Amino acid sequence: MAEPFKNTPPAPEDNGEMTAANIAAALAGESQASQKYLAFADVADDEGYPNVARLFRAVAYAESMHARNHLSVLGQIGTTEENLKAAWGGETFEIDEMYPAYGAVAKLQENKSAQTSVRYALTAEKDHQGIYDSTLKGVEGKKDFGAEPVRVCPICGHTVVGDAPDECPVCGTAGSYFKEF
Amino acid sequence: MDEALEKRLPKTEELNPMTKESLAAAFAGESQAAEKYLVWADQAEDEGYPNVAKLFRAISFAETRHARNHLRVMGGINSTAENLLAAFGGESFEVDEMYPAYHEIAKLQGNHQAVRSVNYALKSEVDHKGMYTDAREAVLTGKDIEQQPVNVCLACGHTIIGDAPDKCPYCGAGKELYRTF
Numbered sequence: 001m002a003e004p005f006k007n008t009p010p011a012p013e014d015n016g017e018m019t020a021a022n023i024a025a026a027l028a029g030e031s032q033a034s035q036k037y038l039a040f041a042d043v044a045d046d047e048g049y050p051n052v053a054r055l056f057r058a059v060a061y062a063e064s065m066h067a068r069n070h071l072s073v074l075g076q077i078g079t080t081e082e083n084l085k086a087a088w089g090g091e092t093f094e095i096d097e098m099y100p101a102y103g104a105v106a107k108l109q110e111n112k113s114a115q116t117s118v119r120y121a122l123t124a125e126k127d128h129q130g131i132y133d134s135t136l137k138g139v140e141g142k143k144d145f146g147a148e149p150v151r152v153c154p155i156c157g158h159t160v161v162g163d164a165p166d167e168c169p170v171c172g173t174a175g176s177y178f179k180e181f
Numbered sequence: 182m183d184e185a186l187e188k189r190l191p192k193t194e195e196l197n198p199m200t201k202e203s204l205a206a207a208f209a210g211e212s213q214a215a216e217k218y219l220v221w222a223d224q225a226e227d228e229g230y231p232n233v234a235k236l237f238r239a240i241s242f243a244e245t246r247h248a249r250n251h252l253r254v255m256g257g258i259n260s261t262a263e264n265l266l267a268a269f270g271g272e273s274f275e276v277d278e279m280y281p282a283y284h285e286i287a288k289l290q291g292n293h294q295a296v297r298s299v300n301y302a303l304k305s306e307v308d309h310k311g312m313y314t315d316a317r318e319a320v321l322t323g324k325d326i327e328q329q330p331v332n333v334c335l336a337c338g339h340t341i342i343g344d345a346p347d348k349c350p351y352c353g354a355g356k357e358l359y360r361t362f
Contacts, residue, residue, distance in 0.1 A: 008336055008352070008354070009336065010294040010295070010297040010298040010301070011294050012294070013292055013293070013294040013295060015287075015290070015292045015295055016286075016287075016290030016291075016292055018286050018290065019283075019286055019287045019290045019292045019295045022282075022283040022286055022287070022295075023283070023287075023295050023298065023299075025279075025283075026279070026280070026283060026298075026299070026302065027213060027216075028209050028212070028213055029271075029275065029279065030216070030302065031209070031212035031213040031215065031216040032208065032209055032212040032213075032248075033268075033271055033272075034212065034215075034216065035208075035211070035212040035215060035245060035248040035249065035252070036252065036257065036264075036267070036268070036271075037268065038245060038249075039248075039249045039252055039253075039257075039258050040258070040261070040264040040265075040267075040268065042182065043258060043259075043260070043261055043264060044261045044264070046182060047260070047261050048325070049261055049320060049325045049326075050325065051325045051326045051327065051328050051329075052261055052265070052316050052319075052320060052325060052326055054331060054362050055312060055316055055326060055331055055342075055362075056264075056268075057362055058331035058332075058333050058340060058362035059268075059309050059312070059313075059331075059333075059340060061333050061338075061360060061362065062305050062309070062333045062334075062338035062339075062340045063338070064216055064219065065301075065333070065334070065335060065336070065337065065338040066298070066301065066302040066305070066338050067213075067216040067220075068216070068219075068220045069297075069298040069301060069302070069337070069338075070298050070302075071216070071217060071220055072294075072298070073292075073294045073295050073297075073298045076217070077220055077221070077224060078224075079224070079228065080221070080224055080225045080228050080230055080233055083217075083221040083224060083225070083237075084221075084233070086217075087214075087217070087218065087221065087237075087240075090210075090214055090217075094210065098206075098207065098210065099207070101203070102200075102203035102204070102206075102207055105199050105200055105203050106200045106203065106204075109196075109197035109199060109200045111194060111196050111197060111200040112194065113191040113192050113193070113194040113254045114191075114194065114196060114200045114203070114204055114254050116191040116250075116254075117191040117204065117207075117247070117250040117251050117253075117254045118203075118204075118207070120191070120246075120247065120250055121207065121211065121247040121250070121251075124243050124246075124247065127243075128240050128243065131236065131240070132240075135233060135236060139230065139233060144229075144230045144231065144232045144233060145230065145232035145233045145235070145236050146232060147232055150235060150236055150239035150240075151239075152239050152240075152242050152243045152246070153243075153246070154186065154246060155186060155189045155190060155246065155250075156189075156246065156250075157242075157243035157244065157246035157247050158243075159239060159240060159243045171189050172189065173186065173189055174185070177183075177185075177186060179239075179242060181235050181236075181238055181239035181242070
């Protein structure tokens with residue numbers, strides 16, 4: 001984070017229950033707005049509106065800043081060790097509870113695209129859970145994650161440490177499309 | 182998007198209400214995970230874990246893929262003209278209803294940091310609402326908006342078309358804290 005800004009975001013505070021619930025709802029709203037605008041930016045590019053696409057990306061960034069501020073007020077920006085634990089916990093809930101339940105409902109109701117979208121996510125969250133688990137163990141011993149690249153499938157979010165596969169094992173997208181971090 | 186990729190995405194489908202509710206909740210979860218991981222990446226960098234930061238950014242990208250897939254299945258990604266109307270609607274709700282209500286409650290409960298976080302967001306959403314109105318007018322006549330930089334304050338999300346001001350009018354951050362799109 002830029003040095004001059006470090007101490008200025010709204011700080012964690014002992015909030016009233018109603019206020020905490022509201023800031024949590026605002027975090028959800030800002031996060032969703034940001035994701036929508038990023039998706040809308042891609043559509044605008046496809047339709048030949050590059051400047052509208054740029055506007056959407058700029059506003060998505062602004063919403064991310066609001067999300068970060070709300071997260072700070074809620075006291076959810078911890079140390080990296082704490083953040084990894086929270087990340088692992090979130091992924092675990094999605095794997096053990098949320099996506100199996102949503103997958104079952106989508107199957108019962110025969111909503112096929114919804115089943116695909118849920119399956120893509122559930123499979124990738126398992127990748128994430130494993131990577132967070134080993135990374136947390138490293139950080140507990142003050143060890144950074146490895147220097148090797150992390151590659152992500154742009155369609156289903158399948159996440160691998162190291163080389164991309166020839167073909168995504170989850171959705172079949174060619175490995176050449178994977179985004180490298 | 183590349184056609185080879187496009188055909189692998191889960192398609193928009195007519196959803197049963199329970200499945201729709203499930204996907205909407207999953208969209209909210211993925212969006213928030215994506216934002217949290219970006220913030221935690223900055224934290225990891227500050228603590229001297231550049232590779233953990235890279236990991237958080239990669240997994241954040243994976244969550245944005247899930248968010249986009251869910252949104253698409255729910256029919257939330259449409260033409261740019263429609264997307265701009267949806268974006269305007271979201272900003273209007275935040276400006277007219279959500280943030281004024283949250284502001285009053287945070288003030289009543291004496292939660293000053295929450296008041297700050299809400300005010301920063303509320304002020305920028307007013308900017309966004311105006312920009313989306315203008316962009317929609319242009320797109321409805323088949324025109325892109327003008328090619329001008331969009332500057333966003335990293336501290337509070339203040340968004341301005343054209344040059345960044347010397348000092349942010351909402352939070353007082355210096356020009357160097359603006360990010361240009």
